[in-house]
Amino acid sequence: MNTNWLEKIDTIKSLEELENLRIDIFGKKGYLTLEFAKMKEVPNEEKKEFAKHLNEAKISLTEALENKKTILMVDALDKQLKSEKIDVTKFVANPQIGAAHPVQFTMDRIITYFQNLNFSVEDGPLVEDDFYNFEALNLPAYHPARDMQDTFYTKDGKVLRTHTSPVQIRTMLAQKPPIRMIAPGSVFRKDFDLTHTPMFHQVEGLVVAGEGEISFANLKYVMVEFLKHMFGDVEVRFRPSFFPFTEPSSEVDISCVFCKGKGCRVCSGTGWLEVLGCGIVDINVFEAVGYKNVSGYAFGLGVERFAMLIHKIGDLRSLFESDIRLLGQFK
Numbered sequence: 287m288n289t290n291w292l293e294k295i296d297t298i299k300s301l302e303e304l305e306n307l308r309i310d311i312f313g314k315k316g317y318l319t320l321e322f323a324k325m326k327e328v329p330n331e332e333k334k335e336f337a338k339h340l341n342e343a344k345i346s347l348t349e350a351l352e353n354k355k356t357i358l359m360v361d362a363l364d365k366q367l368k369s370e371k372i373d374v375t376k377f378v379a380n381p382q383i384g385a386a387h388p389v390q391f392t393m394d395r396i397i398t399y400f401q402n403l404n405f406s407v408e409d410g411p412l413v414e415d416d417f418y419n420f421e422a423l424n425l426p427a428y429h430p431a432r433d434m435q436d437t438f439y440t441k442d443g444k445v446l447r448t449h450t451s452p453v454q455i456r457t458m459l460a461q462k463p464p465i466r467m468i469a470p471g472s473v474f475r476k477d478f479d480l481t482h483t484p485m486f487h488q489v490e491g492l493v494v495a496g497e498g499e500i501s502f503a504n505l506k507y508v509m510v511e512f513l514k515h516m517f518g519d520v521e522v523r524f525r526p527s528f529f530p531f532t533e534p535s536s537e538v539d540i541s542c543v544f545c546k547g548k549g550c551r552v553c554s555g556t557g558w559l560e561v562l563g564c565g566i567v568d569i570n571v572f573e574a575v576g577y578k579n580v581s582g583y584a585f586g587l588g589v590e591r592f593a594m595l596i597h598k599i600g601d602l603r604s605l606f607e608s609d610i611r612l613l614g615q616f617k
């Protein structure tokens with residue numbers, strides 16, 4: 287009987303089978319359990335011999351099960367290690383070298399540029415309070431300018447930030463002037479077509495100093511230098527525009543990087559490409575954060591747009607498709 291069980295243990299090939307066999311032996315209705323139950327029927331003079339025999343069986347079966355378990359576990363680990371093995375010394379004819387995604391690459395260049403001008407890099411939450419995204423930026427409830435942005439709202443009344451401008455507010459509330467900051471990060475709008483994706487990236491800029499210390503000329507100088515650094519030898523022009531949080535405001539164009547200003551399909555024949563928005567910080571914004579006797583400028587730009595113009599990429603959506611054949615071209 288005993289050797290029979292030992293032989294069975296010996297032929298087991300998996301941990302699952304082994305566990306089933308263990309139950310067949312030691313379980314409630316298992317072989318040994320039933321054998322021990324027979325004790326009461328065994329005549330007294332035979333009891334000692336019977337118990338000794340059963341105890342020996344118990345010990346040898348327990349041992350055999352344990353040993354088998356160890357062997358099977360080592361086998362399983364061995365198999366796993368073999369199947370997951372990577373030979374790092376193996377020769378590969380055309381190794382694939384990674385590269386930064388064009389959006390990250392562009393973002394890094396922008397950040398580095400402003401860090402070299404001593405701008406700090408600030409951060410804010412993607413799920414924002416209405417106050418930071420709109421209210422404090424001179425966009426009170428029912429202000430028609432809120433229609434400019436198609437906003438994602440959460441169930442509890444928060445918004446996915448529609449621009450990086452709320453970081454202006456957070457930074458001003460957390461620090462004291464003078465301030466010289468940028469805020470890179472993702473923003474969200476209900477938009478999806480050739481030139482819009484529901485998530486994209488912006489870099490915000492804000493400079494605040496004492497009253498009368500910051501003028502439009504300062505803003506203009508920094509923007510022109512920055513754009514020439516990013517796009518090379520381009521013309522830059524400022525067009526009057528409107529943002530609730532800046533006054534006066536301007537949209538900034540560069541001469542078309544595709545046709546050098548002659549007029550082509552990309553620039554709709556105008557010779558110009560719009561690349562950022564900026565202006566002198568509106569007095570209402572300073573009031574919302576309790577700043578007095580200060581002056582400042584702010585700007586905001588779309589990183590994907592910069593990346594497309596720098597790398598001459600036609601379709602914005604290709605930046606989000608993670609096609610390695612496209613991304614591999616930007617090493």
Ligand code: PHE
Nearest residue numbers: 449451529563564584585586
């Ligand atoms: N927040 C504006 C936008 O998303 C850009 C901007 C920032 C304009 C700062 C002026 C000043 O369109």
